[in-house]
Amino acid sequence: MTLLLLAGTGEAALIARDLAARGQVEAVASLAGATRTPRPLGLPTRTGGFGGEEGFRTYLEHAGITAILDATHPFAERISHRSARVCGELDLPYCQLLRPPWMPTPDDRWIMISHEEEAARHIAHGSTVFLATGRQTLNRFANLSQCRLICRQIDPPDGPFPFPNGDFLVGSPPFSVAAEVETFTRLEVDWLIVKNAGGEAPRTKLVAARDLGIGVIMLERPAQPEGVERVETVNEALDWVAGL
Numbered sequence: 001m002t003l004l005l006l007a008g009t010g011e012a013a014l015i016a017r018d019l020a021a022r023g024q025v026e027a028v029a030s031l032a033g034a035t036r037t038p039r040p041l042g043l044p045t046r047t048g049g050f051g052g053e054e055g056f057r058t059y060l061e062h063a064g065i066t067a068i069l070d071a072t073h074p075f076a077e078r079i080s081h082r083s084a085r086v087c088g089e090l091d092l093p094y095c096q097l098l099r100p101p102w103m104p105t106p107d108d109r110w111i112m113i114s115h116e117e118e119a120a121r122h123i124a125h126g127s128t129v130f131l132a133t134g135r136q137t138l139n140r141f142a143n144l145s146q147c148r149l150i151c152r153q154i155d156p157p158d159g160p161f162p163f164p165n166g167d168f169l170v171g172s173p174p175f176s177v178a179a180e181v182e183t184f185t186r187l188e189v190d191w192l193i194v195k196n197a198g199g200e201a202p203r204t205k206l207v208a209a210r211d212l213g214i215g216v217i218m219l220e221r222p223a224q225p226e227g228v229e230r231v232e233t234v235n236e237a238l239d240w241v242a243g244l
Helices: 010-022 052-063 077-090 116-121 135-141 177-187 201-212 234-242
Strands: 002-006 026-031 045-047 067-070 094-097 110-113 128-132 148-153 166-170 191-195 215-219 229-231
Touching: 002 010, 002 052, 010 026, 010 094, 010 234, 052 077, 067 077, 067 234, 077 094, 094 234, 110 116, 116 135, 116 191, 128 135, 128 177, 135 148, 177 201, 191 201, 201 215, 229 234
Parallel strands: 002 026, 002 067, 026 045, 067 094, 094 229, 110 215, 128 148, 128 191, 148 166, 191 215
Antiparallel strands: none
């Protein structure tokens, strides 16, 4: 058996290191390449796209992949849908690790939206907006032209901010609650925009926003593949691999 681990999350890193330590399963990890210098996973790792669906099929055949564990980000829906569909057609075992979404407490000030462009309906002109949504979708916030925008990303930017009213903030997770409180206070943040990725480590920014009374615009998750095997934790994912 050769397992393809679709990685890019903290859970995927834990799975990869566990598989590498045990050495009982032949596995290769795949990263989309969103981060220039990702931390080593302990497994043979390929980086970058597959060249579309046909390229993905060709890779699976040439690499002798016999099962796929999808531990990508909950918003990497194109990868998940494609992988689930191809596995179904090729009769390959497929499992998606999808951590539970965050749920607001009574003290949270959340507004749920489906698309980034909707955020402008809720944010007053002149507000300082902290974008914790990544640079890939930054262009979708062009209608926040009357606000100050701060976009946090892991890698130093390749060029200037695409809008005159914004700046990049480089930082590598994890961030503690105290660190997030300091950052939001120093930048005088009025609104936090975040994807509902779930997970404990990224939750600290939500706790900081709640402690400071900052409003949160929460992007709802996209639709996930239907009719697939799905787990929520690293241990459940490793049990699935062990049962193959």
